[in-house]
Amino acid sequence: MHVRTVGSVCMIALLAGIAPASGGDSASRSDSLVLQYRRPAVYWEEALPIGNGSLGAMVFGDIGVEHLQLNIDELWSGGPRNWNNPEAREVLPKVRKLIFAGEYAKADSLCRGMQGPYTESYEPLGDLWITFDHGDRGRNYRRELDLKNAVATVRYEVGKVAYTRRILASHPDSVIAVRLNATRPGMLSFTLYLTSPLRHRSFVQGKIYGMSGRAPQHVDPSYWDKATPVVYADSDSGNGMWFRCGVRVVPSGGRMWLDSDGVHVRNADSALILLTAATSFNGFDKVPTTQGKDPAPIVTRVLERAASRGWRDLLERHTHDYKELFDRVSLDLGTSPAPPGTPTDERLAKFGAKDPDLVETVFQFGRYLLIASSRPGTQPANLQGIWNHWVRPPWSSNYTININTEMNYWPAEVCNLSECAEPLFDMVAELAVNGAKTARINYGCRGWVAHHNTDLWRQTAPVGDFGRGDPRWANWPMGGVWLSWHLWEHYAFTGDRSFLRKRAYPILKGAARFCLDWLVDDGHGHLVTAPSTSPEHAFI
Known part of the structure; x- marks a missing residue:
């Protein structure tokens, strides 16, 4: 395949791999370690990626409706099969x-x-939607991805109230955590729900709202023209793994209720949203249905443990874990003439002028993506890392091992x-x-x-x-x-x-x-x- 996959980490990782690096304090230039924007993402490619190696999300940051497109590294179509050809x-x-x-x-x-046969395809988990009662009219908007701490932030004002969202994917606690704050008490009201392009149903289990579903038995590559490219199994025993995604909301103040339509929070001061997911995948040689794991108790256990910790503990554990990797390498190529706070998309549009800070940003973004998409115990980064919103993604979002998979990992050793x-x-x-x-x-x-x-x-x-x-x-x-x-x-x-x-x-x-x-x-x-x-x- 040609190296042009939408959302692929390959070229970013390549840039990271060839850039010169020097040891030292990674906080030497804070502006070069922040991706920053003055508007929400319109397209998937504009959203901000977060990940803990297994769970991934693309954060759009819209004022009225926050959207996190979700992935889990083990969610693929199919199962073990005989692909060998004696002929x-x-x-x-x-x-x-x-x-x-x-x-x-x-x-x-x-x-x-x-x-x-063709390989199977990496599948999207679904989407988390948070609809806010304050509507979509706001000012002083700012959307950021802090590379040095692996936290995405959205800030804006509606009327006399300033709202902040902080979003992270924790490796030590196996959750995506969203912290919602408002500067005035009782001004946080929203409804949260999940959707998926895969077959699924919603559930409420105690304090957990979520969805459970099943991946297709087979998905043909997007470039292969077939009448029925996405096939689901007719029985529970066929190929097509089970998945489960759960959400636990912990509000401060106000009131909350759960039903099949989602989680409803009214007049809260702040809220912590915790999300995790699991699949029935039990190994590359195990049928994910008849020989698979039960994802339900995994989701329940992870959410209960994370909820008991609270936001500050989750943030501290996440930051310590991430910075142990990220802070090993810093890069200083000189000072850029761009004023501090210049949006990243504007700097990219003007690239060609002297902007060494932007080169530093690209280098560290490559390291960030590898940390976010590949950790011990997870699946390796595929053609799109762990971020994919297509049921039939480009080139199946598989492992193309005639160069692309290798490119993803060229930075691993040289970038510490x-x-x-x-x-x-x-x-x-x-x-x-x-x-x-x-x-x-x-x-x-x-x-x-x-x-x-x-x-x-x-x-x-x-x-x-x-x-x-x-x-x-x-x-x-x-x-x-x-x-x-x-x-x-x-x-x-x-x-x-x-x-x-x-x-x-x-x-x-x-x-x-x-x-x-x-x-x-x-x-x-x-x-x-x-x-x-x-x-x-x-x-x-």
């Missing part, structure tokens, strides 16, 4: 014979016989975020399990293989809907080898010999064994890879 083993020698005979077009056509690469290492280890089957069944090779796409279920066969994909991207077999390099890089940066011996070496050895078996004699004294491509490149 590929018979096709491979025929393809090689055609290549060495110079019959490239025929070889290209025959390659399609080695393909498997080594722990954030842990989810990638976990995924590579899981790919090695499935990839050993694909190497043996498809090609008769030892070791393990992965091609250019994978997903939550760790598909390792070449995609293409069993013959409809273009071999210049679908049949590239070096995804596992490329990903394995990240494990060596981790050792090179950390010197962790235990990691090298126990985790990296078995994976590296398996990838090397596949390469040894994949190499063939070209008849001129060379061992070559065939069939082979430079990813997504055609003949010149």
Whole structure:
């Protein structure tokens, strides 16, 4: 795929990876560590991303109706399935014979016989809506994302009352927390509710309002034209994982009631909104329905624990956890002529003039995104990190491992975020399990293989809907080898010999064994890879 995915962290992470960094105090330039705007987001791409590695939200910041578009890293369509193609083993020698005979077009056509199905798709969780009784008329509006503390803030005035919203995604407490304040008592009234583009229903359980639902059994890529691209299972036992999202509201003053339409708060002084979610995902090799976890008790437990802490404790724990990672690196490229408080979108529109602070902002935003989308124990950052609002997202918002997934993690070691690469290492280890089957069944090779796409279920066969994909991207077999390099890089940066011996070496050895078996004699004294491509490149 081309590197242009809407909302993708790839290019931001790339910029972060190549920018020079210096150690020191990350608070050296506060203005370069804040994204700031004078209007709410109109489009999804203008919203502010927050995340704790697992839960993610895009914060729009409208005055009358706050909108948080929600994601959870484990929510994908489908489940484990058989994607291997035994016929590929018979096709491979025929393809090689055609290549060495110079019959490239025929070889290209025959390659399609080695393909498997397309990957599954990363799905949106839903949307949180907060409708305020004060309406949408306001002044002195300001919307910010504080990169040094990972807190989004919305400020505005309605009449003689100043309103503030502070929003964070806490890794230690597994919640998204929204703190609502007004400068005059009793002036905070709102109704909160959840929606989802997936099949779902609302529920009220004690003090918790929420929704539960199910992901599709299969979702075709957005570029693939089919009459029924989104398919749901007919029974509870089929593929399509369960999900649950819960909200707990803790107001100060006023009154509150819950019903199937949402949570209603009237005349409060302030309020704390807590949101969490869970799925039935129980591993890449487990059917998420019959072998899955029950998400309901997880949601209840997390919300009860977070509510007992309160806003100040949640904020302190979140800030301490985040800054332990973020504060490791600072960057000072000089002073910008832009006046303090200049909106970020205005600075971007004028970029070309000298504005080193903006370059610092882009660098630190890349680090922020990696921290927000990839933590130990979570899924790795996909094509869009953890932020996606489409049921059929661009390129399925999957893991495109012929460069894009690698690009997401180029900054990890060089920007002192080594722990954030842990989810990638976990995924590579899981790919090695499935990839050993694909190497043996498809090609008769030892070791393990992965091609250019994978997903939550760790598909390792070449995609293409069993013959409809273009071999210049679908049949590239070096995804596992490329990903394995990240494990060596981790050792090179950390010197962790235990990691090298126990985790990296078995994976590296398996990838090397596949390469040894994949190499063939070209008849001129060379061992070559065939069939082979430079990813997504055609003949010149």
